[in-house]
Amino acid sequence: MIDLRQLRYFVAIVEQGSLSRAATFLHVAQPALSLHVRNMEADLGTALLFRTPRGVQPTEAGTILLRHARIILDQLTVAEEEIRGHQNDPEGEVRLGVPGTIGQILAVPLITAVHLRYPKIKLRIAEAMSGFILEWMREERIDLAVLYGQADEHGITTERLLEERLQFFGPASGLRAEDLPPAGSELTFDHVSGLPLILPGRGHGLRELLNRHAEAIDRDLNTVFDVDSYGNIKSLVEEGLGYSILPENAIASEVAENRLRSWTIAEPKVVRSIHLAHSASRPMTNAVSVVLALTRETLRDLARTGRWIGAQVSPGE
Numbered sequence: 001m002i003d004l005r006q007l008r009y010f011v012a013i014v015e016q017g018s019l020s021r022a023a024t025f026l027h028v029a030q031p032a033l034s035l036h037v038r039n040m041e042a043d044l045g046t047a048l049l050f051r052t053p054r055g056v057q058p059t060e061a062g063t064i065l066l067r068h069a070r071i072i073l074d075q076l077t078v079a080e081e082e083i084r085g086h087q088n089d090p091e092g093e094v095r096l097g098v099p100g101t102i103g104q105i106l107a108v109p110l111i112t113a114v115h116l117r118y119p120k121i122k123l124r125i126a127e128a129m130s131g132f133i134l135e136w137m138r139e140e141r142i143d144l145a146v147l148y149g150q151a152d153e154h155g156i157t158t159e160r161l162l163e164e165r166l167q168f169f170g171p172a173s174g175l176r177a178e179d180l181p182p183a184g185s186e187l188t189f190d191h192v193s194g195l196p197l198i199l200p201g202r203g204h205g206l207r208e209l210l211n212r213h214a215e216a217i218d219r220d221l222n223t224v225f226d227v228d229s230y231g232n233i234k235s236l237v238e239e240g241l242g243y244s245i246l247p248e249n250a251i252a253s254e255v256a257e258n259r260l261r262s263w264t265i266a267e268p269k270v271v272r273s274i275h276l277a278h279s280a281s282r283p284m285t286n287a288v289s290v291v292l293a294l295t296r297e298t299l300r301d302l303a304r305t306g307r308w309i310g311a312q313v314s315p316g317e
Helices: 004-016 019-026 030-044 060-088 100-117 130-138 189-193 205-216 230-238 248-256 286-304
Strands: 049-052 055-058 092-098 121-127 144-148 156-171 186-188 197-199 223-226 244-247 260-266 271-279 311-313
Touching (some): 004 019, 004 055, 004 060, 019 030, 092 100, 092 130, 100 121, 100 248, 100 286, 130 144, 130 156, 156 230, 156 286, 189 205, 197 205, 197 230, 230 244, 230 248, 230 260, 244 248, 271 286, 286 311
Parallel strands (some): 092 121, 092 144, 186 260
Antiparallel strands (some): 049 055, 144 271, 156 244, 156 271, 156 311
């Protein structure tokens, strides 16, 4: 069976008009070239070259092979150039899953960055709770994901990028019989857990994180309402129906407008980690690879510049 190397050798022999000149041009020993020609002739069952006073010439069969060999080699060159160009200017669709609270911060700067750097890439961002996003990753419905918490498992790889601080907050006017220090000061988690709380329901990542902190100090969270919507939680707290614990960025505007008051949780500090996930079971396209790097860069930049309030780059990053 004829291979690409033999085709290149054959074209060079015909173009150089001599085995010796072709050997010099290719930096291949002349006996090796002669052997390749004999093998090709044996595979095809016909002579490909004949000697003339002017040098080596192709036979009729050799002329046919020469024509097709040039087409094949030219097409290979085109393919190589297209692949290199694709690496330099990738294109295609990339699907990214993010929790809604992160999507509000990440989507616009990331879409803008992808559009400016890689205009041929179409970025689709889907928002949902982390549990759904992880399921999408398992089902290969998305290429990349931003998740709360580590999710390394068969077929998925995650890397920890950021830590996000959680804040305790309450209504601007306070609750009846409220006995809390001034807003902006610290409260222990033990103190916070006993106050009337409005939190996401069980199974929600943030609720599970708070449950683990409560179990660590042998306490139960005093949850009065289970509400999965951050917007509804903030509205209920603003109405004076309880307190809550949410990411600092999620309540920053309401605190700035004096609609809510917040306190820092200490002993222990409550943070959750943000991870970037991708498939480990299938190769990444060039488009997915560059969007992965750009998502990583954008998340870190949001934390370092303070645009993501309460987030910081994980130690060692």
